[in-house]
Structures are given as C-alpha cells and as structure tokens.
Amino acid sequence: xxxxxxxxxxxGEIALRIVRAAQALNIxxxxxxxxxxxxxxxxxxxxxxxxLGPASAAKSYLDPRLIVHAAKESGCDGLHPGYGFLSExxxxxxxxAEYGIAFVGPEPDVIDELGDKLRARAMAKAAGVPLVxxxxxxxxxxxxxxxxxxxxxxxxxxxxxxxxxxxxxxxNNGDEAEAGFHRASAEAVAAFGDGTLFMERFVPQARHxxxxxxxxxxGQVIHFGERDCSVQxxxxxxxxxxxxxxxxxxxxxxxxxxAVDLAASVSYRNAGTAEFLFDVQRxxxxxxxxxxxxxxxxxxxxxxxxxxxxxxxxxxxxxxPLSVAQADVVLSGHAIECRINAEDVHRDFLPSPGRITRWExxxxxxxxxxxxxxxxxxxxxxxxxxxxxxIVHGTDRLDAIAKLAxxxxxxxxxxxxxxxxxxxxIIAHPDFVANRIHTRWLEQVFLPGFGRKAA
Amino acid sequence: xxxxxxxxxxxxxxxxxxxxxxxxxxWDEMHVVSGGTEIFLAQPRGGSNPMRMAPPVAAATPLPxxxxxxxxxxxxxxxxxxxTLVSVLAVGTQVxxxxxxxxxxxxxxxxxxxxSAAGTIVAVAAAPGDLLDxxxxxxxxxxxx
Numbered sequence: 260x261x262x263x264x265x266x267x268x269x270x271g272e273i274a275l276r277i278v279r280a281a282q283a284l285n286i287x288x289x290x291x292x293x294x295x296x297x298x299x300x301x302x303x304x305x306x307x308x309x310x311l312g313p314a315s316a317a318k319s320y321l322d323p324r325l326i327v328h329a330a331k332e333s334g335c336d337g338l339h340p341g342y343g344f345l346s347e348x349x350x351x352x353x354x355x356a357e358y359g360i361a362f363v364g365p366e367p368d369v370i371d372e373l374g375d376k377l378r379a380r381a382m383a384k385a386a387g388v389p390l391v392x393x394x395x396x397x398x399x400x401x402x403x404x405x406x407x408x409x410x411x412x413x414x415x416x417x418x419x420x421x422x423x424x425x426x427x428x429x430x431n432n433g434d435e436a437e438a439g440f441h442r443a444s445a446e447a448v449a450a451f452g453d454g455t456l457f458m459e460r461f462v463p464q465a466r467h468x469x470x471x472x473x474x475x476x477x478g479q480v481i482h483f484g485e486r487d488c489s490v491q492x493x494x495x496x497x498x499x500x501x502x503x504x505x506x507x508x509x510x511x512x513x514x515x516x517x518a519v520d521l522a523a524s525v526s527y528r529n530a531g532t533a534e535f536l537f538d539v540q541r542x543x544x545x546x547x548x549x550x551x552x553x554x555x556x557x558x559x560x561x562x563x564x565x566x567x568x569x570x571x572x573x574x575x576x577x578x579x580p581l582s583v584a585q586a587d588v589v590l591s592g593h594a595i596e597c598r599i600n601a602e603d604v605h606r607d608f609l610p611s612p613g614r615i616t617r618w619e620x621x622x623x624x625x626x627x628x629x630x631x632x633x634x635x636x637x638x639x640x641x642x643x644x645x646x647x648x649x650i651v652h653g654t655d656r657l658d659a660i661a662k663l664a665x666x667x668x669x670x671x672x673x674x675x676x677x678x679x680x681x682x683x684x685i686i687a688h689p690d691f692v693a694n695r696i697h698t699r700w701l702e703q704v705f706l707p708g709f710g711r712k713a714a
Numbered sequence: 715x716x717x718x719x720x721x722x723x724x725x726x727x728x729x730x731x732x733x734x735x736x737x738x739x740x741w742d743e744m745h746v747v748s749g750g751t752e753i754f755l756a757q758p759r760g761g762s763n764p765m766r767m768a769p770p771v772a773a774a775t776p777l778p779x780x781x782x783x784x785x786x787x788x789x790x791x792x793x794x795x796x797x798t799l800v801s802v803l804a805v806g807t808q809v810x811x812x813x814x815x816x817x818x819x820x821x822x823x824x825x826x827x828x829x830s831a832a833g834t835i836v837a838v839a840a841a842p843g844d845l846l847d848x849x850x851x852x853x854x855x856x857x858x859x
Contacts, residue, residue, distance in 0.1 A: 293848075294731075294848055294849065295728075295731065309796055309845065309847060310796060310847035310848040310849070310850075311795065311796045311848060312794075312795040312796065312848045313730065313731055313848065313849075314728065314731035315730070315731045315734045315735070317734070317738075318795065319848075322795075324820055324821055324823075325795055325796050325820060327821065328796065328797070328798070328819075328820045328821050329796045329845070331821075332798050332845040333845060354821075358821070612746075640732065640735060640744075640746060641731055641732075641735050
C-alpha cells in the first residue's frame with residue numbers, strides 16, 4: 260500500500276532531500292530531530308517535527324526504539340532511514356515490521372547477509388561476480404611462492420586472524436613471497452597468537468567504482484550506470500563522478516551485469532550500491548561490498564539518468580513496481596559531485612562547526628546543490644561536518660570540470676572554513692583533468708603538494 | 715510544537731552532549747567558542763587550557779535568575795526522551811521526593827518519571843496519549859517549604 264505519511268529518521272541534507280521527495284509524491288512528512296537540530300531546514304519544511312532526545316546521537320538518531328515509537332505514534336506508515344546512522348542496521352526494519360511501518364530499505368535478513376563480509380563474498384561468488392584473486396590458508400613459505408606465482412604479483416600476505424595492518428606484507432615476486440611469509444607469520448603469531456596466513460592480489464593503483472542499483476524486492480533489478488569515487492582521503496570519498504570515464508565500454512557492460520546479478524540473487528528491494536575495485540592496468544574489477552541504502556553520492560547518477568532515485572525508493576517501499584524498465588534508462592553527459600565539509604584543510608581537516616554568516620551558492624543550468632545550509636544556519640559540533648554537496652552536469656567530463664570550477668568560484672561561504680578551496684585545487688590538477696587518479700592519489704600525490712603551497 | 719528550554723538547562727545539556735562527543739571521538743582536545751560560552755576539553759595527552767593562559771576577562775554574563783515563588787522553589791518534570799504519556803497525577807497532589815508522578819511509554823515499555831523533591835503538583839502540561847518531545851514539560855511542582 261502506498262505510503263501516506265513518511266517518518267524521516269535522519270538529519271542534515273539527506274533529511275531535507277527525503278522531505279522534498281516525499282512532498283513531490285504528495286506524502287506527508289514527520290522529521291525526527293535531536294535537541295540540537297530543532298531549527299533545521301528539514302524540520303521547517305516538514306509537516307511535523309518530533310524531538311527524539313538530546314544532542315548526543317546515541318540518545319537520538321541511533322536509538323531504534325525511540326525512532327520507531329515516534330514514527331508509530333505520529334501516525335506514520337513509512338520510515339526512511341537516509342544514510343549513515345541506523346540505515347544499515349537490521350534492528351530498524353525489524354522493529355518497523357513489528358509495528359506495521361513500511362521500511363524504505365531492504366528486508367532485514369538481506370541487510371544482515373550483505374553486512375557480513377564473508378557472507379557477502381560468498382553470495383558474490385555464487386552469483387558469478389569477480390572477487391579479488393586470492394588463496395586459501397598458506398601453510399609454508401613454499402606454498403606462499405606457489406600461490407603468489409598463481410595469483411600474480413604484487414600480492415598481499417595477510418593474517419587470517421588479523422586486522423589493523425598487523426601481519427600484512429606486500430610481495431613483488433616469489434623470493435619476496437617466501438621471505439614475506441616468514442615475517443608475516445611471525446608478526447601474526449606475536450599479535451594474534453595464530454600464524455595462519457592467506458594471500459590476495461594487491462592492486463597498487465586501483466579505482467573505486469560502484470554501480471547504482473534499484474530492486475523491487477521480487478527479483479527485478481535495474482541499474483543506473485556506475486560512479487567513480489577514487490578521490491578519497493582516509494577511505495572517505497571527497498569527489499564522485501558518473502560515469503567512470505576510465506572504464507572501457509566492454510568492461511562497463513560486464514560490471515553492470517555483475518552488480519545486477521548479485522542484487523537479483525537476493526531479490527534485493529530498494530536503492531543499493533555494489534562497490535568494486537577497478538584495476539585499470541589489468542582491466543579487471545573485483546567485488547568489495549554492497550551498500551544497502553541510498554548513498555551520499557546518488558545525485559551524480561540522478562543527473563546523468565534524469566531519474567529521481569529517492570522518490571523511486573519511497574514508491575517501492577509502498578509496494579509499487581519499478582517505474583522504469585532498464586531499456587528506458589538512458590544515461591547522458593557527465594556529472595561530478597564534491598562534498599563540502601566544514602573543515603579546515605590547513606589544520607589536518609579539523610572539523611570546524613559554527614555559524615554560517617554568508618551562504619550564497621551559485622545557480623544556473625547544470626548546477627545542483629543538495630544542502631540544508633543558509634545564511635545564519637548553525638553547524639552543531641555533534642555530528643559529521645558535511646554542509647552540502649555541489650553537483651554539476653556537463654556534456655562530457657571536461658565540460659563538467661569547467662562547470663564545477665566556475666560554480667565553486669561563484670560560491671560564497673563565510674563564517675566557517677570549508678573544503679571548497681580544496682575541491683577547486685583538486686579539479687584544476689593536471690592528474691585530475693587527465694583522469695590519472697586512483698584511490699591513493701589524493702593522499703600520496705595531491706595533498707603533500709597542496710600542504711606545501713598553502714604553508 | 716517544541717517547548718523552549720531555559721538557558722541554564724540548555725547549557726547543561728549542550729555541555730553533556732559535547733562531553734559525550736569528545737569521549738567517543740578519540741580527539742586529544744576540543745575547544746568550543748559559541749556566543750558567550752567557551753568550553754575546553756582535553757585528555758591527559760591533550761594540550762593546556764587556552765582559557766587559563768588568556769588574560770583575565772570580565773566574568774561571563776550571569777544566568778537569568780529563576781523566579782522564586784513564595785511557597786518555595788518550583789521545578790518541572792520533563793520527558794527524558796520522546797515518549798507517550800500514559801498517566802500523570804492531578805494538580806494539587808502532594809508528592810514525596812523520589813515518588814513517581816507520571817508514567818511514559820516507548821513502544822511496549824513503560825517507565826516512571828519521578829519528582830526530585832517533595833512538593834505539590836501545581837500544573838500539568840500534557841494529557842495521557844500525548845506524544846511528548848524530549849524535554850517537554852509534564853508537570854510543575856512547588857517544593858514544600
């Protein structure tokens with residue numbers, strides 16, 4: 260049954276995005292806030308606001324019982340978790356089901372399966388999705404050499420019991436694999452009391468690519484192309500693009516099919532993203548994980564497809580079938596998004612909460628801003644520091660870069676430092692323009708030079 | 715829809731939330747300046763307090779005084795989180811310190827709100843069945859003289 264009143268269990272730009280999507284579908288909205296978020300854009304825009312608890316996320320946005328109680332008692336028949344917070348915790352859809360509320364997301368069992376790395380890998384393998392080539396347990400140095408030769412160098416030797424990089428060694432040839440076995444095994448015994456190792460191909464220069472999926476929960480799954488999110492710092496994405504311009508067409512079709520097959524194998528319902536490591540040199544991709552929610556970077560896929568993904572996930576949660584067939588999803592142009600954080604890039608990205616004294620974003624054709632900020636708005640210190648996402652759509656990648664540069668130049672923000680200046684410098688860098696980037700590019704190549712110039 | 719809180723209660727809540735944020739952050743130190751309030755938090759490994767090193771400044775604006783009724787100080791019992799009010803004692807009821815004055819419910823779990831001091835209920839701000847916001851007032855109590 261179609262949702263009539265939607266509970267928004269999130270904050271910031273995504274709460275506002277969900278409220279607007281619901282309003283476009285003539286659905287009433289109730290926004291849940293913490294004490295620190297009473298006066299936010301989403302709260303003002305919603306039909307009703309419920310204050311869950313104090314500013315602390317653990318006592319507000321992260322308490323599933325308070326959230327489902329507030330949704331039920333405010334007469335909501337649907338609940339959207341956004342991203343982050345409880346969006347991928349099965350307890351939330353389980354409570355929703357118990358109290359008769361439609362959850363905008365996958366079945367709780369599917370969330371559990373996809374959230375378990377080993378089970379997700381097994382599912383991917385069963386669906387024929389490529390995984391990073393690797394070994395079973397490696398017992399001796401001779402085994403390590405034999406497995407390394409088979410997998411292809413460089414390889415990573417990893418402790419089975421490991422984590423945090425301990426007991427991890429990179430080997431570039433057979434001799435290093437044998438020597439590395441002894442070192443990694445000894446480290447693993449010292450750190451974990453268990454010297455068992457396994458091996459995996461190491462991709463020194465990988466891209467992060469991901470496929471935007473939408474499933475109806477009955478086995479129908481379509482995709483909206485792929486994104487390239489290789490500009491990362493400490494595994495946090497800073498810039499996302501669609502499509503991945505570095506991917507050859509024959510591989511792109513295979514990538515999309517792998518992602519669709521994987522989601523269809525669990526009759527996936529909702530928007531989801533299958534993430535892959537793309538080895539540009541070898542022209543191979545390997546499955547990483549599935550994110551069972553709408554993602555921060557969904558707007559780049561919306562811009563190249565002209566399709567509203569948040570509205571679609573709300574419709575599907577209300578029992579509707581997919582409103583578009585794969586053949587009707589037409590992708591055009593190139594989109595780039597930059598995440599604007601209130602951080603001081605010259606002080607090791609120190610989060611800088613405070614009040615925005617001037618907020619004058621650019622407007623124009625092909626420019627989209629997803630933000631809950633305005634002049635006078637407050638960024639509380641309790642949550643993440645993202646203040647918005649600036650997204651542009653151009654005819655091709657270079658056109659999009661030019662549009663983004665112009666948009667950033669016209670963006671006036673005062674009161675708190677933001678990462679806009681950093682984004683402006685990244686997209687002007689010759690490596691970014693020539694699309695010679697990889698997941699370690701920002702930290703290894705760009706930031707050291709950026710720091711020197713700024714100092 | 716949302717009840718404004720007095721500034722002293724707000725400041726305490728904010729400080730508590732800041733402390734929780736700090737403790738779960740792994741940061742060495744945290745320095746917040748907002749309006750007339752300045753807070754510095756540090757782990758033993760963190761830096762020294764910049765407020766101590768600064769030259770002495772005029773005392774912060776005193777908090778607004780709470781009006782004191784003749785019968786003794788008045789306080790409010792508030793919702794500790796979002797919850798549905800199940801029942802509340804009537805105006806005029808005399809209560810002991812620690813006594814339950816209202817019952818609230820979250821899903822199928824009920825809990826009691828208690829009076830922090832003995833006194834008389836002089837106002838009730840919500841009705842059974844109401845969905846209470848966090849910090850919404852439930853009842854006002856005048857402390858026994």
